[in-house]
Structure formats: C-alpha cells, structure tokens
Amino acid sequence: MFWHILAQPELWAATLAMATPLALPALGGTFSERSGVVNIAMEGIMLIGAFFGVYAACLTHSAWLGMLGGIIMGAVMSLIFAWVTVSIGADQVVVGMGVNIFAAGLTTFLLNMIFGYGGTPTSTPHLPNIHIPGLSQVPFIGPVLGQQNVVVYIMLLAVIASHYFLFHTNLGLRLRAVGENPQAADTAGINVWNMRYLGVIIGGMLSSLGGVYLSLGLLNSFEPNMSSGRGYIALAAMIFGKWTPFGSLGAALLFGFSTALSMYLQGTGNISTNIIQMLPYALTILALVGLVGRSTEPAADGIPYEPNK
Amino acid sequence: MSVCLEIKNLTKRFPGVLANDRVNLELRDGEIHAILGENGAGKSTLVKMIYGLYQPDSGSISLHGQELHFSSPRQAIQAGIGMVHQHFMLIPALTVAENIVLGSEPGNIHYRRKENEEVIRQLSKQYHLEIDPSAKVGDLTVGLQQRVEILKVFYRKAKVLILDEPTALLTPQEVEQLIQVMERLREQGIPIVFISHKLDEVKRVSDRVTVMRAGKTVATVETAKTTPQELANLMVGREVVLQVSKPPQTAGKPVLEVQDLVVAQGHAEKVRGVSFEVRQGEIFGLAGIDGNGQFELVDAITGLLPAKSGKVVFRGNDITKANVHKRTTAGISYIPQDRHADGLVLDFELTENFVLRDFARAPFAQFGQMHRQAIEAHAERLSESFDVRPHRIHAIARNLSGGNQQKVILAREVSREPELLIAAQPTRGLDVGAIQFIHDKLLELRANGKAVLLVSLELDEIMSLSDRIGVIHDGRLMAVLPGGQATREQLGLLMTGVKLEKEG
Numbered sequence: 001m002f003w004h005i006l007a008q009p010e011l012w013a014a015t016l017a018m019a020t021p022l023a024l025p026a027l028g029g030t031f032s033e034r035s036g037v038v039n040i041a042m043e044g045i046m047l048i049g050a051f052f053g054v055y056a057a058c059l060t061h062s063a064w065l066g067m068l069g070g071i072i073m074g075a076v077m078s079l080i081f082a083w084v085t086v087s088i089g090a091d092q093v094v095v096g097m098g099v100n101i102f103a104a105g106l107t108t109f110l111l112n113m114i115f116g117y118g119g120t121p122t123s124t125p126h127l128p129n130i131h132i133p134g135l136s137q138v139p140f141i142g143p144v145l146g147q148q149n150v151v152v153y154i155m156l157l158a159v160i161a162s163h164y165f166l167f168h169t170n171l172g173l174r175l176r177a178v179g180e181n182p183q184a185a186d187t188a189g190i191n192v193w194n195m196r197y198l199g200v201i202i203g204g205m206l207s208s209l210g211g212v213y214l215s216l217g218l219l220n221s222f223e224p225n226m227s228s229g230r231g232y233i234a235l236a237a238m239i240f241g242k243w244t245p246f247g248s249l250g251a252a253l254l255f256g257f258s259t260a261l262s263m264y265l266q267g268t269g270n271i272s273t274n275i276i277q278m279l280p281y282a283l284t285i286l287a288l289v290g291l292v293g294r295s296t297e298p299a300a301d302g303i304p305y306e307p308n309k
Numbered sequence: 310m311s312v313c314l315e316i317k318n319l320t321k322r323f324p325g326v327l328a329n330d331r332v333n334l335e336l337r338d339g340e341i342h343a344i345l346g347e348n349g350a351g352k353s354t355l356v357k358m359i360y361g362l363y364q365p366d367s368g369s370i371s372l373h374g375q376e377l378h379f380s381s382p383r384q385a386i387q388a389g390i391g392m393v394h395q396h397f398m399l400i401p402a403l404t405v406a407e408n409i410v411l412g413s414e415p416g417n418i419h420y421r422r423k424e425n426e427e428v429i430r431q432l433s434k435q436y437h438l439e440i441d442p443s444a445k446v447g448d449l450t451v452g453l454q455q456r457v458e459i460l461k462v463f464y465r466k467a468k469v470l471i472l473d474e475p476t477a478l479l480t481p482q483e484v485e486q487l488i489q490v491m492e493r494l495r496e497q498g499i500p501i502v503f504i505s506h507k508l509d510e511v512k513r514v515s516d517r518v519t520v521m522r523a524g525k526t527v528a529t530v531e532t533a534k535t536t537p538q539e540l541a542n543l544m545v546g547r548e549v550v551l552q553v554s555k556p557p558q559t560a561g562k563p564v565l566e567v568q569d570l571v572v573a574q575g576h577a578e579k580v581r582g583v584s585f586e587v588r589q590g591e592i593f594g595l596a597g598i599d600g601n602g603q604f605e606l607v608d609a610i611t612g613l614l615p616a617k618s619g620k621v622v623f624r625g626n627d628i629t630k631a632n633v634h635k636r637t638t639a640g641i642s643y644i645p646q647d648r649h650a651d652g653l654v655l656d657f658e659l660t661e662n663f664v665l666r667d668f669a670r671a672p673f674a675q676f677g678q679m680h681r682q683a684i685e686a687h688a689e690r691l692s693e694s695f696d697v698r699p700h701r702i703h704a705i706a707r708n709l710s711g712g713n714q715q716k717v718i719l720a721r722e723v724s725r726e727p728e729l730l731i732a733a734q735p736t737r738g739l740d741v742g743a744i745q746f747i748h749d750k751l752l753e754l755r756a757n758g759k760a761v762l763l764v765s766l767e768l769d770e771i772m773s774l775s776d777r778i779g780v781i782h783d784g785r786l787m788a789v790l791p792g793g794q795a796t797r798e799q800l801g802l803l804m805t806g807v808k809l810e811k812e813g
Contacts, residue, residue, distance in 0.1 A: 060465075092547055094803070168419060169418050169419060169420055170414035170416065170418065170419070170420050171418070173403075173407055173411060173414065173420055174412070176402065176412075177400055177407075177411050180403065181400045183397070183399070183412065184398035184400055185400075185412070186382065187382050187392075187394070187398045187414070188411045188412030188461075189381070189383035189386055189412040189413070190411070190773070254794065296402075298402075305810055
C-alpha cells in the first residue's frame with residue numbers, strides 16, 4: 001500500500017510544492033548567515049511578504065505587482081533588521097524574535113483594519129501555474145516538474161543562481177569572508193557593513209518571496225500566521241543543508257516530502273492525523289540531532305562586528 | 310640610502326591614555342628597521358596608525374616625501390603599505406588563493422579560480438615563499454599561514470612591509486625560516502618594519518632599531534653599534550639584569566615523583582611512559598618543542614587529565630587518582646600556560662581572582678558565606694607585595710596588562726605556600742621587566758626549599774633557571790641533564806629526537 005503511494009506523481013508534485021516555501025527562506029537564511037548575521041526572522045519576514053503580496057495584488061489587480069510589493073516590503077523589513085543588528089550591533093537572535101512577533105501582530109492588525117473581518121477578497125489575483133510545453137506531457141515527470149506554480153520555478157532558478165553567486169563570484173567570496181572573519185575582511189579593504197546589509201536584504205527578499213508563494217501561489221488570500229512555523233523549519237533546513245543553496249534545497253525537499261506524505265496518509269484513515277502532522281517537525285529534530293552531527297557554520301555567525309577591538 | 314617612510318610627531322590619545330606621544334620614525338629604503346619596546350609601550354598603536362586602522366590626533370606620516378592621510382586600511386594598501394598582523398588576518402575556511410586575492414580580486418563578477426591560483430604560484434616563486442595556492446588555510450601550520458600573510462602583502466604590490474610581532478607564535482625552526490625570508494626581501498630592496506620585544510631577534514636581523522617606551526620613541530640606534538644590554542636599558546628605562554644569578558644549592562628529598570606515566574588524549578598517546586622526580590630546593594626544567602606531550606604531562610600531574618597508566622606520587626602519597634581539588638590542597642600550585650583561558654576569570658575583580666583556589670575555605674569563607682573583608686585584606690597584601698599595577702584591588706582582571714595579569718596568578722599560587730609549583734610557560738608574551746620579576750620569584754621559591762617544575766618552550770629560560778633539565782620528545786623523556794653543563798646544541802638535538810652518544 002505504501003509503495004503504491006510512492007508511485008503517485010501527485011505525491012512528488014506536492015513534495016516540490018511543499019518544499020518551495022521552505023527552500024526560499026532557507027536560501028534567504030543562508031545568505032544572511034554566510035555574511036555573519038544569524039537570522040531567525042524568516043518566519044516574520046515571510047508573513048510580511050505574504051500579507052503585502054496580497055495587499056499589493058488587490059490594489060493593482062496584478063499578481064505580479066503583488067509579488068513585487070511583497071518582496072519590496074520584505075526587503076524593507078530586512079533593512080530595519082540589518083540596521084538594528086549590523087549597524088547598532090544588537091543581539092541578532094533577540095531582534096530576530098522581535099521581528100517575528102512584530103510581523104505576526106502587524107499583519108493580523110492590518111488584515112482586520114484594511115480588509116475587515118471577512119478576510120481578503122476572493123477576487124485577489126493569483127500567481128499562475130506554468131505548463132512547460134513538452135515536459136508537462138511526459139508521463140510521471142510531467143505532473144511533477146512540468147506544471148508547477150511559477151514561484152516553484154523561480155525557486156529552482158534562485159538555488160542555482162545563489163550557488164553561483166556564493167561560490168563562483170568575487171562578491172560571493174567577499175560575503176563569505178565577512179561571515180568567517182570580519183576583521184580579516186576589513187583589513188583586506190572590504191566594507192563589512194555593506195556586505196552584511198547585502199546578505200540580510202537578499203535573504204529578506206527570498207524569505208518574503210516564500211511568503212508571497214503561500215498567499216498568492218498556493219492560495220489567493222492571506223490568513224493570520226499563515227506561515228505556521230515554516231520560517232523555523234527553513235532555519236533547520238539551512239543548518240541541515242550546511243549553509244549551502246543546494247543543501248538547503250535538499251533539506252527542504254526532505255521536509256516537503258514528509259508534509260506531502262502526511263497529507264496523503266491523512267486520507268487513508270489508518271493513522272491518527274495528529275501523528276502525521278507531527279512528522280515534519282519530528283523529522284526536523286531528528287535530522288538536526290542525528291544526521292547533521294558537527295555542522296560547519298560560518299565562523300563569525302552571530303557576532304556583531306566592532307572594529308578596533 | 311633615501312628615506313622611504315617618515316613619521317613626525319605622531320600623537321594618539323585614547324580616553325585616559327596617551328598611547329603615542331610625539332613619535333618619530335624614519336625608515337630607509339632597503340633596511341630592516343626594528344621597533345623595540347615592552348608590551349604597552351605603544352608599538353601596536355603606532356603601526357595601526359601607519360596602516361590606517363587608527364587616525365592620529367596630530368603629526369604626519371609621509372611616504373617618499375608625500376604626506377599621507379589614511380582613514381581606512383584600504384587607502385594604506387593603495388599607497389603601498391603592507392602589514393602582517395600579530396594575530397593573522399586569515400580565513401581558515403577559504404583557500405590560500407582566496408585569502409590572498411580577497412578584496413583585490415581581478416575581473417568583475419566571476420571569481421577566476423584557475424587564474425588566481427596560477428598568479429599566486431608565480432608570486433610565491435618570485436619571493437621564495439613556496440606554498441600550495443589551492444590548500445585550505447585552516448590545514449596549514451602557523452609558519453605557512455604567515456607565508457600566506459606575507460604573500461597577501463606582496464600581491465597588493467606593497468612597497469613597505471610591516472611585521473607586527475611576527476615570531477610570537479612560531480616554533481624556533483619557523484623563526485629561522487622567517488629570518489631567512491626577511492633577509493632575502495632586504496636583498497630585493499624591500500624596506501621592512503619589524504616590531505618585537507625580543508632582544509636577540511632584533512639584534513640578529515635588524516639594521517637599525519627604534520626603541521619605544523611609554524608611548525614615546527626614546528632612541529634610534531644602529532644595531533651593529535649597540536649591545537643587548539644597552540637596548541634592554543633603553544626599553545625598560547633603567548638598568549636591567551639580563552643574566553640570572555643563581556646561587557648553588559643542594560636539592561633535598563623528592564617532592565614529586567612521576568613513574569612510568571602514560572597519558573592519552575582521545576586515541577592518541579601524548580605521554581608514553583615518562584619517569585622523573587622533582588626535589589626540594591630545585592628547579593626542574595622540562596624542555597621540548599610544542600606539541601611533544603609536555604602540556605599533557607602537566608595536565609596529568611595537576612589532575613586535569615587522567616593518567617592511562619603509571620603513577621604520580623606527591624610527598625610519598627600516590628595521587629594518581631586524586632581530583633584537582635585534593636591535589637591543590639595537598640600543596641601543588643599551578644601557573645597554566647594560557648593565563649586568559651585557565652589562569653584568571655577575566656571579568657572578575659582582582660580580589661576574586663586572588664582567591665579562586667581558596668575562596669571556600671577559612672579565612673575567606675565560613676559556612677558558605679564569603680568574608681569580604683578577609684578577601685580584600687588578602688588582595689591588598691598580595692597586590693602590594695607583588696607590585697600589581699594598577700594598585701586597585703577592585704580592578705577588573707581583563708583591564709590589566711599581560712605582565713600584571715601574570716603577577717596576579719603568580720601571587721595567588723605562591724601565597725598558598727605550596728611544596729611544588731608547576732609553571733607552564735610562565736613568561737609567555739611578557740616584557741623584559743615582568744620576566745625578570747617572575748624569574749626572581751621562581752628562584753625565591755627554590756631558595757626556600759620548594760620544588761619547581763618549569764615547562765617552557767623558551768630554551769634560554771630553561772637553561773638560565775634549571776638545576777636539572779629534562780628534554781621531552783614525542784611523549785618520551787629523552788634525557789635528564791644537569792643544568793649547568795647542558796649546551797644549547799645538546800638540548801636542540803634531544804628536542805628533535807636525536808639521542809646523544811654516551812661519553813666515557
């Protein structure tokens with residue numbers, strides 16, 4: 001019976017769809033932490049992206065402009081986060097937690113104030129699914145890879161682009177250097193603050209795109225706290241993936257698979273739905289404890305840079 | 310020779326401290342110019358200003374007659390000033406090539422791995438600094454990491470090389486190699502500023518010396534026309550005794566006996582069957598190259614590491630299984646090699662650091678309640694008799710200079726009136742004045758009939774203080790020689806594992 005489920009293309013399509021809102025913030029976290037800023041604010045920034053995506057889409061009647069709006073607001077939120085943590089040197093974990101709580105409150109408040117208690121309008125435009133000519137016709141592969149939401153493809157391209165940026169460009173080298181030893185980077189003439197702002201803001205844009213996918217890709221509405229912990233699972237995916245883009249994608253796929261599997265098994269009625277819904281979270285803990293072992297985080301991750309010390 | 314770098318009346322003030330007071334320096338083309346001074350004399354502040362890390366309050370820096378104002382290291386690099394910091398500015402997770410080109414990468418967007426590695430291979434050939442550009446810096450030895458630092462400077466086309474305490478972290482062999490590199494660079498006409506507080510190195514390698522004391526440059530002399538004694542006097546500002554005077558003395562009963570001791574860390578056996586004894590009224594020096602098991606041996610004697618087999622006997626009692634607390638109360642004192650990590654609680658006051666071992670006992674505490682007055686009186690007494698500066702018992706340990714921090718540890722350990730003092734690298738990184746003070750105290754313990762186990766990587770220190778010298782190599786004791794007769798050559802050979810021919 002179990003093998004029968006694995007043979008269903010819908011399971012794998014759902015895996016990819018469920019992995020996307022994890023892979024994007026995990027990628028975002030990778031950028032931020034590679035530059036040396038611990039970022040646990042992905043959860044909050046996703047909510048910001050999700051809400052402002054819907055709001056901008058309603059105002060402009062365009063899902064694309066909605067996506068742009070969500071990403072811009074995610075970047076603005078990250079800019080504030082970067083200012084407090086990088087320029088002022090406040091504790092990154094505390095501020096990150098603050099951003100999460102603030103974003104949850106702000107988006108719920110704005111939802112009620114702008115849209116009333118009825119929620120966002122059902123007429124909100126929706127980011128389209130894409131049918132790739134040819135590929136979508138291939139049996140099994142087609143439904144999995146050929147007809148996903150546009151954000152899924154953006155995510156896959158972002159993973160490749162991030163890998164190239166971090167490991168094959170001069171700017172990527174500088175960003176990683178700042179995350180490993182800011183003092184050394186500074187004496188080599190690199191502006192540590194600029195690099196960290198860059199890392200945090202790119203990270204925020206990717207995280208908020210994850211939020212946009214939830215509100216404009218999977219649904220076409222915004223619900224309070226709709227990120228429901230994905231920002232934190234993304235954090236785990238980032239660590240599990242050893243702070244690399246492909247690693248983050250791999251971990252996100254694993255977590256996405258367990259979510260997809262729990263959705264499928266819910267239909268069978270043999271197993272309690274509570275247990276099944278717990279699966280991705282249990283897997284997160286197991287993955288971090290057992291499989292990762294000694295992880296190799298950027299050496300200066302989480303330490304504010306103060307020169308002359 | 311023409312003047313290359315000229316510094317005139319440079320002044321830098323920090324809150325409460327005048328770090329540099331009208332400092333003058335003149336560097337000529339193709340010379341090695343040493344800046345000699347004790348810790349805290351202002352050497353680091355001076356070079357940080359030259360390198361653009363600090364901005365001077367007044368005075369001028371000029372290179373080849375052109376006055377320069379740097380607000381960041383980037384500008385100093387562009388002007389042709391290269392610096393190798395005392396603590397390396399390297400990124401262990403990146404490769405040699407990545408570390409070197411970082412900040413000055415060729416091309417626009419794409420990182421050209423192959424091309425960069427080739428350029429660095431050429432550069433390392435040109436300056437005779439052989440290195441593998443694709444190796445990870447974290448996998449290199451300290452000496453090779455320093456090479457990467459020097460290459461970094463030349464990659465940026467430096468015209469002046471500043472070396473800030475370059476020998477501090479090197480083994481004697483690596484120091485030798487560095488001196489050769491410096492001499493080759495001089496042949497190529499590159500002027501070098503060499504910062505140090507070690508007289509012998511300065512004497513050996515430099516053409517001229519500028520001595521700094523208390524933020525001022527006190528003199529610039531030609532190295533060939535001066536003596537170590539004169540330099541030491543200039544540096545400290547008073548007559549310094551370079552030679553330790555040690556009256557002859559017969560040793561008494563054994564205090565510490567180590568029998569066939571084996572110590573393992575993880576799977577590796579670091580100490581493999583070592584036996585020796587330390588007697589009353591003697592200083593037993595343990596010489597060896599770093600990493601040959603000497604510090605694991607010390608940890609096993611103090612109880613920080615368990616012995617795998619063998620025995621540690623203290624005053625006739627087997628203490629092999631005893632915990633650290635039992636050993637210290639029995640009369641073992643210990644000066645650890647890393648005073649920041651193991652010797653002090655840096656963020657505690659001196660009062661608290663003085664009683665770290667005995668805070669729970671009378672007269673400092675009773676029924677679990679600390680006696681502030683007794684502790685403060687004790688701190689006053691120690692800080693007075695060991696001349697700890699500043700003389701404020703509520704000062705935070707972190708804010709003291711290295712020499713004074715070491716005095717605090719020494720005061721704490723000696724005031725417990727131990728039968729055995731284990732001193733691991735007690736003068737590491739200290740200046741001449743503080744070294745003299747600590748050596749005097751060790752000799753005082755010896756005169757009072759106590760036993761001292763001195764572990765040091767500095768051969769001079771071992772040779773001038775020890776009554777007997779044990780040489781450790783690869784976890785084994787190669788030989789025990791009488792202190793007065795052992796020569797530097799003999800010890801050097803034993804340290805590298807060469808057995809001596811028995812004479813007669």
